[in-house]
Amino acid sequence: MNSHPLLPIFAFLAATFPSPAQQPPAKWQYNHDQIQIPSATSEEPLARTFSAERASNYLDQAARAWTGQRDCVSCHTNGAYLRYRPALTLYLGKPDEAQRDFFIDQLKELKATDRAKFKGGTRTAQAVYIAAGLAEWDAHIARTLSRETDEALRFAFQLQKENGAWQSLDCWPPYESSAYQEATVAIMAAATAPGWLESDLPSTLKVKIERTASYLRDTPLPHDYAGVLKLWATTRHAPLASSDERQTLIEVIWKHQNADGGWSIRSFAKPEQWGRGNRAAKLRAEPEFAAPSSDGHMTGLATLVLRDAGIPSEDPRLKKAVTWLKANQRESGRWWTRSLNTDKFHFITYSGTAYPLLALMKCGELSKK
Numbered sequence: 001m002n003s004h005p006l007l008p009i010f011a012f013l014a015a016t017f018p019s020p021a022q023q024p025p026a027k028w029q030y031n032h033d034q035i036q037i038p039s040a041t042s043e044e045p046l047a048r049t050f051s052a053e054r055a056s057n058y059l060d061q062a063a064r065a066w067t068g069q070r071d072c073v074s075c076h077t078n079g080a081y082l083r084y085r086p087a088l089t090l091y092l093g094k095p096d097e098a099q100r101d102f103f104i105d106q107l108k109e110l111k112a113t114d115r116a117k118f119k120g121g122t123r124t125a126q127a128v129y130i131a132a133g134l135a136e137w138d139a140h141i142a143r144t145l146s147r148e149t150d151e152a153l154r155f156a157f158q159l160q161k162e163n164g165a166w167q168s169l170d171c172w173p174p175y176e177s178s179a180y181q182e183a184t185v186a187i188m189a190a191a192t193a194p195g196w197l198e199s200d201l202p203s204t205l206k207v208k209i210e211r212t213a214s215y216l217r218d219t220p221l222p223h224d225y226a227g228v229l230k231l232w233a234t235t236r237h238a239p240l241a242s243s244d245e246r247q248t249l250i251e252v253i254w255k256h257q258n259a260d261g262g263w264s265i266r267s268f269a270k271p272e273q274w275g276r277g278n279r280a281a282k283l284r285a286e287p288e289f290a291a292p293s294s295d296g297h298m299t300g301l302a303t304l305v306l307r308d309a310g311i312p313s314e315d316p317r318l319k320k321a322v323t324w325l326k327a328n329q330r331e332s333g334r335w336w337t338r339s340l341n342t343d344k345f346h347f348i349t350y351s352g353t354a355y356p357l358l359a360l361m362k363c364g365e366l367s368k369k
Contacts, residue, residue, distance in 0.1 A: 026344050030065035030077075037062055040346040042338065044330040052366055054333030055353050056092040059085060062350055063099055073106050073126040073133075075175035076347040082133025083185075084354040086140035091366040092357075100137050103130045104148050111155055124159050124167045125176055128186050131156040135193035145194045153193060156186060157208045164208075164215030170276040173340045174265065174348075177275030180219060180226045184233040187212050191236035216240050223269030224252050228305055235308040250309055253302050254317065261320030262294025262328070263302045265337065265348075279340055286338075296335020297348050299324055300355025307362040322363050325356045 030037040037058070047054070063081035066074060073079050078099055085095040107130050110123060118124050131152040138149050160166060166186065168179040175181065190197055190209055197209070217240055221227045231249040234240045241249070256267045266289075271280035283289065303321045311318060329335055337352035339345070360366050 029345055029347070029349075030062045030069070032065040032069035035061050035065040035068075037065065037332070039344075040332075040334060040336060040349040042336050044332060044334070044336065046327070047329045047331050047333075050326040050329050051333060052092065052357060052360070055329065055335075055357050056088070056333075058333035058353055059350070059357075060096055064096065067099065067102050072122075073103060073129055074122075074347075075125055075129055077350050078102070079126070079129035079133065080351050080354055083129065083136055084351075084358055086136040088357055088361060088366075089140050090368050091361055093369055094141065095137075100134065103133055103152075106130060107134075107148070107152050107155065118159060119167065122169065122176060125169075125182060127152070127156045127159055128166060128182050128189070132185050132189035132192075135189040135196070138194050139192050143194065145196055145199070149193050150196065150199075153190060153196060154205065156189070157205055157212075160186075160208050160212065164211035164213075165219075171278060173269075173274035173279065174225060178222065178226065180216070180222055181229055183212055183216055184229040187216060187240070188233050188236045213237065213240055223273040224256065225265065225268035227252055228268065228301060231309055232301075232305045235305070246309065250306065250311070253306060257302070257317060257321070258294045260294055261317075261322075261324040262299040263321075264292035264294055265298040265340070266292035268298065274340055282342075283340065294324060294328070295337035296325075296328065296352035296356050297337040299328075300335070300352065300357070300359045303359035304355060304362050307359070313363040318363060322360065322365060325360060326365070329356070 026039050028036050029039045059081060063078045063085075066077040081095070082099050082103060085092075089095065106126065110127055110130070113123065131149070134146065134149040134152050138144060138146050156166075164183065165179040166182045168182050169176040171177060187209075190212075201209075216230060216233060221230065227249045230240060231246060231253070234246055253263075256263055258264065266283065271277070271283035274280075274283070286292075299321055303318060303325070306315075306318060307313060313319075313322075325335070333353065334349045335352045335356050337346065337348045339348050357366070
């Protein structure tokens with residue numbers, strides 16, 4: 001793999017900023033071939049000025065490193081890359097096509113895997129995220145439905161449970177801990193793939209799609225974070241909620257906004273509500289438990305979902321969020337978000353960087369290439 005202009009910056013950061021004392025993190029958040037990205041910490045200095053290029057390079061390099069080292073699709077890194085990065089093409093350039101190729105190869109492997117092996121682990125989530133990533137590629141780059149995306153969506157819905165959701169782990173919030181979250185990813189993928197829902201789908205598949213919509217409409221929200229995801233899903237597939245419910249979900253997001261203009265993921269669920277609650281002791285022991293600070297993941301997500309839901313970028317509350325985002329990027333290009341799981345890798349800083357870029361784009365803060 002060729003060297004990258006940001007690699008010296010990552011090496012410099014690794015040598016100069018300290019790590020949190022509570023739990024020693026890994027030396028590298030991502031480490032493969034010539035890519036070495038130091039562990040994310042709250043101590044990383046703030047960037048002097050906002051840089052979309054540094055954020056984009058972090059997303060590109062981290063996804064390449066994860067794919068090269070782990071050889072799997074993960075919700076929090078390369079799965080997030082192909083799901084979020086294509087929408088930024090006009091502003092950051094075309095995403096790494098090798099990631100799409102990898103997803104297609106992984107789809108072939110999953111389809112050849114004994115279905116009994118999908119009952120545990122992350123294979124089902126991988127299938128859903130592969131479909132979502134390929135759908136986004138078609139929507140923003142190919143501008144037409146590809147055979148691979150159609151194949152991925154059909155396969156993902158074959159794995160659907162009778163209740164309209166998918167088998168999900170319950171241990172690694174916010175991603176691999178919630179069947180509700182995976183259902184929103186699946187329905188958004190179906191609605192995003194160009195013309196897929198309107199195509200000549202078999203009646204059995206249409207029943208499965210409606211089953212997911214019914215699951216999302218009728219299942220009580222496990223926490224306010226799930227409400228954000230439901231609202232986002234309604235912006236792609238409107239029949240998931242009434243206009244009154246959409247407005248209620250919007251108001252819940254505003255209720256959680258901090259005085260500095262940002263949001264904290266920790267305020268959107270009680271510790272016991274994440275997954276099966278097995279991270280509750282860690283979360284309650286954190287110094288900021290009573291008043292969690294704003295983070296990149298939730299501030300970016302809340303902002304972009306509110307924009308997609310029709311809140312104008314001129315809204316003073318969104319302007320305050322934009323100010324927070326532009327002032328809180330770190331020198332590496334990331335935005336800090338503390339993991340809900342462990343204090344070792346903080347992989348959530350990946351979506352905590354993708355979401356802010358999408359939010360700033362939707363608020364008119366990025367320049368086109």
